[in-house]
Amino acid sequence: MEKLTMLREEGLAKIEACADLASLQQLRVLYLGKKGPIQEVMGMMKDLSKEERPAFGQQVNEMKSLLSKAIDDRRALLEAKEMNEKLEQEKIDITLDGYQPKVATMHPLNLVQQEIEDLFIGLGYTVAEGPEVELDFYNFERANIPKDHPARDMQDTFYINAEELLRTHSTAIQMRQLEKFSPQLPIKVICPGKVYRRDDDDATHSHQFTQVEGLVVGENITMSDLKGTLEFMARKMFGEKRVIRFRPSYFQFTEPSVEVDVSCHICGGKGCGVCKGTGWIEILGAGMVHPNVLKMAGYDSSKCSGFAFGAGIERIAMLKYGIDDIRHFYTNDQRFLKTFTRFE
Numbered sequence: 001m002e003k004l005t006m007l008r009e010e011g012l013a014k015i016e017a018c019a020d021l022a023s024l025q026q027l028r029v030l031y032l033g034k035k036g037p038i039q040e041v042m043g044m045m046k047d048l049s050k051e052e053r054p055a056f057g058q059q060v061n062e063m064k065s066l067l068s069k070a071i072d073d074r075r076a077l078l079e080a081k082e083m084n085e086k087l088e089q090e091k092i093d094i095t096l097d098g099y100q101p102k103v104a105t106m107h108p109l110n111l112v113q114q115e116i117e118d119l120f121i122g123l124g125y126t127v128a129e130g131p132e133v134e135l136d137f138y139n140f141e142r143a144n145i146p147k148d149h150p151a152r153d154m155q156d157t158f159y160i161n162a163e164e165l166l167r168t169h170s171t172a173i174q175m176r177q178l179e180k181f182s183p184q185l186p187i188k189v190i191c192p193g194k195v196y197r198r199d200d201d202d203a204t205h206s207h208q209f210t211q212v213e214g215l216v217v218g219e220n221i222t223m224s225d226l227k228g229t230l231e232f233m234a235r236k237m238f239g240e241k242r243v244i245r246f247r248p249s250y251f252q253f254t255e256p257s258v259e260v261d262v263s264c265h266i267c268g269g270k271g272c273g274v275c276k277g278t279g280w281i282e283i284l285g286a287g288m289v290h291p292n293v294l295k296m297a298g299y300d301s302s303k304c305s306g307f308a309f310g311a312g313i314e315r316i317a318m319l320k321y322g323i324d325d326i327r328h329f330y331t332n333d334q335r336f337l338k339t340f341t342r343f344e
């Protein structure tokens with residue numbers, strides 16, 4: 001009995017002094033578990049006489065429930081304390097200003113590229129891409145620009161080795177598409193992508209920029225198809241009142257070739273600073289696909305014809321948004337990028 005009293009006092013004192021839930025759990029295991037001092041005392045029961053046993057057993061049970069209740073009470077107290085501390089630490093000051101979430105915007109080049117893709121998808125075109133590290137073969141030879149041809153000097157090229165280069169124009173993708181489709185008709189694709197030239201960077205030049213190529217091949221495709229298509233694009237990009245005009249030009253991969261101007265979207269054609277007083281702005285190069293190009297890709301140029309065009313996306317974006325320096329596109333200045341919204 002003495003031992004029991006001792007155990008009870010000691011247990012109660014320990015529980016009372018216990019300061020955290022983990023050590024309280026250890027005490028529970030010790031006092032109420034299978035191997036604790038109470039079990040030990042229970043083991044003494046067999047040495048007692050039959051008469052003494054019930055009273056002793058009752059004492060042990062009472063002690064067990066006393067300790068168990070003390071532990072439960074202590075746990076409730078410690079849990080409340082822990083919760084209070086947590087609440088104290090995580091106090092929220094509801095008078096503080098909220099954070100303004102930063103919503104990403106579209107990069108202007110992506111905006112314009114997507115706009116062009118969307119309008120051509122609406123006309124039934126598909127969108128195709130190609131490798132930026134390109135073969136000389138697709139960039140030049142298939143475009144009717146043989147090795148050592150002086151026209152190659154017009155496009156200062158980053159060569160990787162004798163056969164590979166960084167493509168200088170999206171026309172390389174056009175050549176791959178011709179080969180891929182051949183001999184199927186019709187072809188209607190646009191091909192956007194980055195291109196590279198050994199240019200010194202300034203306000204209007206960049207050694208890396210973006211082009212989009214258009215290609216249509218079929219039976220009886222004529223220059224008026226080209227004109228109608230480009231006028232549709234010019235109106236979508238620069239406003240419904242725009243008209244376009246063709247000026248004769250020269251590209252190896254088209255015959256005839258044209259330079260395409262759009263009536264100025266700032267002054268409407270009267271003449272202003274943006275169009276340098278002419279009323280017209282040059283936006284792209286185009287033409288009828290050269291018979292040699294069709295033949296090299298495996299088409300019978302007496303049975304089909306096609307048109308193609310190639311536009312600079314930076315140039316269109318600069319005109320559309322009044323951007324005066326091409327380098328703004330590549331420097332990731334947030335103040336510049338933030339002015340373009342996602343849903344334009």
Ligand code: DAH
Pocket residue numbers: 168169170171174213214251253254284285286287288307308309310311
């Ligand atoms: N590849 C030409 C350039 O980068 C642009 C071009 C002109 C593409 C006429 C064409 C085209 O498809 O028909 O300057």
